Each structure stands twice: as C-alpha cells, then as structure tokens.
Amino acid sequence: MSENKTSATTKSLPVIRFFKDLFLNNRFFYAMFGIILLFVLSFVFSPVLEIAKLSGLVFLVVVVVDVLILFGTKKGISAKRVLPEKFSNGDANKVWIEISNDFTLKMFCTIIDELPFQFQQRDFYLSRAIAANRKESISYEITPKERGEYEFGGLHVFTSSRIGFAMRKFSFEASKIVKTYPSFLQLKKYDLISLNQFNLQFGIKKMRRIGNSFxxxxxxxxxxxxxxxxxxxxxxxxxxxxxxxxxxDEKSQQVYSVIDKGRVMKMPFEGLSLLDYAINSALVISSVVVRRHDKAGVFSFSKKPENFVVAERRNAQMNLIQESLYNINTDYSESDFGNLYGLLKRKVTTRSLLLLYTNFASLDAVNRQLSYLRAMNKSHLLVVVFFKNTELELLKNQEASTIQEIFDKTIAEKFSYDKKLIAAELNKYGIQTILTSPSSLTIDTINKYLEIKAKGLL
Structure with a gap:
C-alpha cells in the first residue's frame, strides 16, 4: 500500500513542476478576449460564429505548440549571478548575471533578481533577447546606503518564444550574503595623492612649508x-x-580619525548618514596617511570610546582600520567628550593629529564641550570636522516672495550663520576646523591634512 502511494507521488511530481513553472503571458489573455468577443458578436451576426470557432481552434493549437517549445526539451536556460567579494558603501557596485540560451530558437527572457531588503525594490527586472545557443553577460548597478550584510534571494528567469503566449520559469541561486564595507572604491580615486608629495588634486593646493623642518x-x-x-x-x-x-617633513607622525557615533551623526544626506560619510572619509584619509609614511589610527565614541585601532604603519593596518570602521554603529545616545578626553590621556601619549568628526547644531552645544576640546588641543593638534546643512543652504539662497518664505529664509540664514560662529569660536582658542558639506568632506579633510603637513604644525 505504501509503495503504491510513493510511486503515485513520484509520478505526480513532474506534473506539479510543470504547472508550477508554466506562466501565461498577457498576449494569451488578449487573444482569449478577442475570441470571446467574436463569440459574443456571433449572437448578432451568425456568420461570425464559424470565424470564432476557427480562431479558437487555431489559438489552442498555437498555445500547445508554444508550450511544447518551452517544455519539450530538458535543456533550456541556465543563469548565474556573479557578485563582488564585498560592496563599497555609498558607491555604485556592479552585479553581473551570466545567462546561457540552450534552446535552438531565439528566446526572450525577463530576469528577476531578488535584491536585499535594504533596497526596498520589489519591481526590479531585466529584459533581454538571447539568440539560440548563445551566452551573454548582463550587468546592473546597485548603491548601498548603509553598512552591514546584504542577502540576495533567488534568481528567476521567465522565458518565452516569439509566439509569446506562455512563459517558462527557471529558478537559480540560493540566497547569498555580501558584506558592505566603508567606501573602499574612494581609495583608488585618491590614491595618487599619497604617491607623490607634489601631486595636485582638485581642491588641493600645494603649499610651501614655512614651519620647522626635520x-x-x-x-x-x-x-x-x-x-x-x-x-x-x-x-x-x-x-x-x-x-x-x-x-x-618629519616621517611617522600619528594621525587619529576620531568619529562621533552619537545621535547627532544620524542626520541623512542623499541617503547616507553623516556617520557613514565620516567613516568613508576616515578610511580614505587613513590610506593617504599610511602612504605618506605617517601612522594612522581610528576609534569612535559616544557614551564611551570603542573600536580603537592604535596608530601604526604596518602592512595590515588598513585591513584593521577597515574592519574597525565596518563595526561602528550608533547607539543614539548623547556623546560624552569627557570620556573621550580620558581615553586620549591614557592611550595617546604622543602628540598626534586628531581629526574629530562630529556635528554641532548650535553655539551652546559647542560651549558645553569647549573645555574638553581645549584640553585635547593642548596635548595634540585637534581639527574639528563638522557639517553644513545643505538643505538650509539651498533654502537660504532661494528668493522669497511670501511672508512664510521670508520667515523660512531668515531661520535658514540664522542657522547657517551659527555654523560660522561655531568655527570662529573654536578658532579663537587655536582649534582648527573644517566646516564642509558631506559631499566635499573627503577632499576637504585631505586638503587640511596636507596643509598641516606642509606648514609643519604637527
């Protein structure tokens, strides 16, 4: 009895698979609608009945032929997704799909790749006509906006012939996970800056050193x-x-990228948070520092300092920095600059360049932390990096025609002026600053580092 059940189940599997992989195209329903319309018209015009019957018979034969073309062979479509080892955060990353047509006819394919949930894109597909017995590579770009693991789902190819009444579904690829790291693609962009001390880059000026020499x-x-x-x-x-x-200039000086991962750094700009912009910039500046024979280190802080990487110039330093930056996550808390100062006193005993990535919204926020910033600047060379609000800058430059627009523009100008006051207040106590937009953060930070090196301030 059990053997009979097993054999029946085995026989029914191909039938189930057939109906599971068979899909009807829009063209099928349009043709059916036309035939039904002919039958309806035949009630009024009786000669139309014969035309309707003939059309229905031809339609049935063509559908059967179309299904036989798609399912009449064991060969069909084979496809494979080719992913990079890791994604670069905030950059366009290419994904390749290699697809092969083993049919003896030209086939029309609709490729649906199940993207990771972080992209929130459920209507993604690619269309391609592939000649008989041909293999093609199709690429598309995705731009991740946050670090972490991105899990791809299945890869599905819906195939139809020139007739186009039916489609056959081919499914490939189990789920695959790709990690998204800080923007390592920017390292190539700024690579030449660190190879020659006389290199020029857009936004970077070669400056004659007027400080002490070594x-x-x-x-x-x-x-x-x-x-x-x-x-x-x-x-x-x-x-x-x-x-x-x-x-x-003296070699092997210490440069630390200090990243504030508190709640103020979660403000978004073009899909990326200020924290991710700071992390991307820290990775690039660390690479430039190492290539210019200085020692690069990083750490983050909010309630307490974490992800500490000691400044070194060894071969594996960039890998350590990249892994440390990958694991930085905000805890949405208020940043404690007192704990930061305590860590610097304990662990960073040599005078170093500190690139502090943070964001101050008002002059009062700066005044609350000013005593700690001044204390850090006594033992080290502190550069405070904070951000312009680009949306307010756009609003400030727009023409105002109504009372509400005048009010909005006035508030925007006030906040923009506050940012300049913050920079002036810090400069008054000898603390260097970089006030920049998120998109210009990396180039402005490199420019500042090269300026400090050229002047021999460190």
Missing amino acids: EFEQIKDYVQGDNIKDINWKATAKRNQLMVNQFQ
Missing part, C-alpha cells in the same frame, strides 16, 4: 618667507647670494 633634502635660493635660521652661510658665500637648506 630631514635635509636640498639647498635652494632664498625667497621671501623662508626661515632665516635655515640660511646656509657656506653656500651663500660661494654663490654670493642667500641660500637656504630645504628639509623634508
């Missing part, structure tokens, strides 16, 4: 602004004109 490079003619302590009197006597010693 390592001898060459003797050059004196120009106004050079330090008179560097005059080489022997060379001056030989050339009968002032000559000065030129030095290279």
Whole structure:
C-alpha cells in the first residue's frame, strides 16, 4: 500500500513542476478576449460564429505548440549571478548575471533578481533577447546606503518564444550574503595623492612649508618667507647670494580619525548618514596617511570610546582600520567628550593629529564641550570636522516672495550663520576646523591634512 502511494507521488511530481513553472503571458489573455468577443458578436451576426470557432481552434493549437517549445526539451536556460567579494558603501557596485540560451530558437527572457531588503525594490527586472545557443553577460548597478550584510534571494528567469503566449520559469541561486564595507572604491580615486608629495588634486593646493623642518633634502635660493635660521652661510658665500637648506617633513607622525557615533551623526544626506560619510572619509584619509609614511589610527565614541585601532604603519593596518570602521554603529545616545578626553590621556601619549568628526547644531552645544576640546588641543593638534546643512543652504539662497518664505529664509540664514560662529569660536582658542558639506568632506579633510603637513604644525 505504501509503495503504491510513493510511486503515485513520484509520478505526480513532474506534473506539479510543470504547472508550477508554466506562466501565461498577457498576449494569451488578449487573444482569449478577442475570441470571446467574436463569440459574443456571433449572437448578432451568425456568420461570425464559424470565424470564432476557427480562431479558437487555431489559438489552442498555437498555445500547445508554444508550450511544447518551452517544455519539450530538458535543456533550456541556465543563469548565474556573479557578485563582488564585498560592496563599497555609498558607491555604485556592479552585479553581473551570466545567462546561457540552450534552446535552438531565439528566446526572450525577463530576469528577476531578488535584491536585499535594504533596497526596498520589489519591481526590479531585466529584459533581454538571447539568440539560440548563445551566452551573454548582463550587468546592473546597485548603491548601498548603509553598512552591514546584504542577502540576495533567488534568481528567476521567465522565458518565452516569439509566439509569446506562455512563459517558462527557471529558478537559480540560493540566497547569498555580501558584506558592505566603508567606501573602499574612494581609495583608488585618491590614491595618487599619497604617491607623490607634489601631486595636485582638485581642491588641493600645494603649499610651501614655512614651519620647522626635520630631514635635509636640498639647498635652494632664498625667497621671501623662508626661515632665516635655515640660511646656509657656506653656500651663500660661494654663490654670493642667500641660500637656504630645504628639509623634508618629519616621517611617522600619528594621525587619529576620531568619529562621533552619537545621535547627532544620524542626520541623512542623499541617503547616507553623516556617520557613514565620516567613516568613508576616515578610511580614505587613513590610506593617504599610511602612504605618506605617517601612522594612522581610528576609534569612535559616544557614551564611551570603542573600536580603537592604535596608530601604526604596518602592512595590515588598513585591513584593521577597515574592519574597525565596518563595526561602528550608533547607539543614539548623547556623546560624552569627557570620556573621550580620558581615553586620549591614557592611550595617546604622543602628540598626534586628531581629526574629530562630529556635528554641532548650535553655539551652546559647542560651549558645553569647549573645555574638553581645549584640553585635547593642548596635548595634540585637534581639527574639528563638522557639517553644513545643505538643505538650509539651498533654502537660504532661494528668493522669497511670501511672508512664510521670508520667515523660512531668515531661520535658514540664522542657522547657517551659527555654523560660522561655531568655527570662529573654536578658532579663537587655536582649534582648527573644517566646516564642509558631506559631499566635499573627503577632499576637504585631505586638503587640511596636507596643509598641516606642509606648514609643519604637527
């Protein structure tokens, strides 16, 4: 009895699979609607009845032929999704689909790839006509807006012939997870900056160093602004004109990217939070620092400092920094600058450049933390990086025609002016600042680092 049940179930499996993979196209329903309309008209015009019967018979035969084309062979469509090892956050990442048509006819394919839920896109599909016995590669781009794991679902290909009444579904690929890391693609963009100390990049000016020097490079003619302590009197006597010693900057100085992961950094800009912009910038500046023979380190803080990576210039340093930045998550709490200062006193004993990524909304918020910022700046060179509100900047520059628009514009100008007051207040106590838009954050931070190195401030 049980053997008979098993054999019956086995026989029914191909039938179930057939109906599961068979789909009817819109063209099928349009043709059926036309035939039904002919039958309805035949009640009024009797000669139309024969035409309706003939059309129904032809339609049935064509549908059977179409189904036989799709299901009459074991071969069909094969497809594979090719994913990168990891995604770059905030950048366009390519995904490839390799699809092969093993039918002896040209087939029309609709490819549905189940994207991770983070994209919230349920109508994504690709259409492609593939010739008989041909293989093609199709690519599309996705731009993740947050770090973490992205899980892809199944890959489905709905195939139809030129007739187009029926479709056959082919399913491939089990779920696959890809991790999204801070924007490592930006590293290639800014790579050349760190290879040559005389490189120029848009927004970056080559500046002549006027501070103290460290390592001898060459003797050059004196120009106004050079330090008179560097005059080489022997060379001056030989050339009968002032000559000065030129030095290279001191190597292996410590640079820490300090990231505020409190609630103020969750403000969004073009889909990415300020925290993610800061993380992307910290990754790029760390790469530039290491390539320019300095020591790069990172850590984050809110209630307490975390994700600490000691500033080093070893081979695996960038991997350590990338993993640390990947694991930074906000806890939506108020940031404690007192704990940050305590960590710096304990763990960062050598004078270092501190790039502090945070966001101050008002002058009062700065004044509450000013004592800690001044204390940090005494032992280290502190650069506070905070953000313009780009939406308010746009509103400020718009023309106002109504009372409500005038009111909105006035408030926007007030908040924009407050940001400038914050920068002026910090500069008054010798604290360097970068007030920038999120989109210009990376280039402005690199520019500031190169300026500090050129002036020998560290």
